[in-house]
Amino acid sequence: MNDVITTILNHRSIRHFEDKPLTDEQIETIVACAQAAATSSFIQAYSIIGVKDKEKKKRLAELTGNQEYVEKNGHFFVFCADLYRHTIMGEKQQKNVTPSLESTEKFMVALIDTSLAAQNAAIAAESLGLGICYIGGIRNNLEMVKELLNIPDRVIPLFGLAVGYPSHITDKKPRLPLEHVYHEDEYEQDMDLYYSQLDKYDQLISNYYDARTNGQRKDRWSEQIVSMLSKQTRMYMKEFIQKNKLDIR
Amino acid sequence: MNDVITTILNHRSIRHFEDKPLTDEQIETIVACAQAAATSSFIQAYSIIGVKDKEKKKRLAELTGNQEYVEKNGHFFVFCADLYRHTIMGEKQQKNVTPSLESTEKFMVALIDTSLAAQNAAIAAESLGLGICYIGGIRNNLEMVKELLNIPDRVIPLFGLAVGYPSHITDKKPRLPLEHVYHEDEYEQDMDLYYSQLDKYDQLISNYYDARTNGQRKDRWSEQIVSMLSKQTRMYMKEFIQKNKLDIR
Structure with missing residues (x-):
């Protein structure tokens, strides 16, 4: 390093x-x-x-x-x-x-x-x-x-x-799991794996907000992002x- | 530094x-x-x-x-x-x-x-x-x-x-003059200044290629770029x- x-x-x-x-x-x-x-x-x-x-x-x-x-x-x-x-x-x-x-x-x-x-x-x-x-x-x-x-x-x-x-x-805000963003030789399209990576990350982000706000906020990442994208800006x-x-x- | x-x-x-x-x-x-x-x-x-x-x-x-x-x-x-x-x-x-x-x-x-x-x-x-x-x-x-x-x-x-x-x-390739790329408070649109900055840079790049190729190449930047942009890719x-x-x- x-x-x-x-x-x-x-x-x-x-x-x-x-x-x-x-x-x-x-x-x-x-x-x-x-x-x-x-x-x-x-x-x-x-x-x-x-x-x-x-x-x-x-x-x-x-x-x-x-x-x-x-x-x-x-x-x-x-x-x-x-x-x-x-x-x-x-x-x-x-x-x-x-x-x-x-x-x-x-x-x-x-x-x-x-x-x-x-x-x-x-x-x-x-x-x-x-x-x-x-x-x-x-x-x-x-x-x-x-x-x-x-x-x-x-x-x-x-x-x-x-x-x-x-x-x-x-x-610092935790990022998506490295293995979700980084693919080797081809784009990973195993949807079970895809969802499980997102789920794991959602939980991580929810815990992050929970700890930061003393339990006042527990958004999962995918909900936060989909909510943002539902609005047309x-x-x-x-x-x-x-x-x-x-x-x- | x-x-x-x-x-x-x-x-x-x-x-x-x-x-x-x-x-x-x-x-x-x-x-x-x-x-x-x-x-x-x-x-x-x-x-x-x-x-x-x-x-x-x-x-x-x-x-x-x-x-x-x-x-x-x-x-x-x-x-x-x-x-x-x-x-x-x-x-x-x-x-x-x-x-x-x-x-x-x-x-x-x-x-x-x-x-x-x-x-x-x-x-x-x-x-x-x-x-x-x-x-x-x-x-x-x-x-x-x-x-x-x-x-x-x-x-x-x-x-x-x-x-x-x-x-x-x-x-390393020399970049455009800092004052040509960096403007303060508003975009500089004095065209005389604009052209003179580009001219100065064109000469710098021409000298750069000249030195690198033993005189075989002397492109000015603006000619190189306009030539590239004239082709539709x-x-x-x-x-x-x-x-x-x-x-x-």
């Missing part, structure tokens, strides 16, 4: 931060680490917007469903899938890159590129003794987020990353993405 | 590996690290298939465009966006989760979840002295990859990750993804 693996395994989401901003040096290190991630065919299909402006942070907190830690943290990053610069380069060279840029394949590439970069940023931040929380809530209201941050077409904010000095450390996304000239063909 | 940041900044893709398999302990550590990544609303929307079978690895190398290092490495992982287990859980609880699972939003969530997990795996592997290479070529022929690995609906192999002991170390993706009951609404 080395420091890198210890850092990675020690991850938990932090939602309470001290009122202490990151230094410019910390921010640069985190961004440089993001950029060091692999990128599909060297396409580098992402941008990162760091938000320091207090009014904008307050507004972002509202737009993400009143999450206080979007406003109160050491720094707030917005990770964006970005095929805008590729649009510009295509225009400049007068080459038709539109079918590629509008393809589902390149949409996927941009999402993957952005996420690999973000996870490097997250791990780098954690290695500096900082805590992080991914903010998917940024997708609640992308039109307004784009307007607030002056974001052009073919750039989609995917999530925020709140970073800062932790003022309250939470527990962010169903505007398809139209929004296509309006932004991505994932069209 | 700590060990974590050093590891992250030291990344380069490795395409030549020694003939030495990873141990089961190494594989388990890498998968455990993948699972430690953040996951959107605790959804855990991915699976990982480790391929040991020699015939399957050989076939995968063919399917990814004859990339030798897909066959010859220490271990080959296939990272899959996975909303299959959520389908099963919904059916078992007789709740209608179909609109959610078919949404563009949940497709994005699955891609992001998978990529965050994969990057943890990559960094963990590199910290163990191993080299890695992401294999996007797996998306050349997803129908056949799915058949080969017995992968159900709503599970999409996104990329492979070849891992092993490096037998040849490549150079993997245009079957939209139909394929929707046939797999994802990204439909």
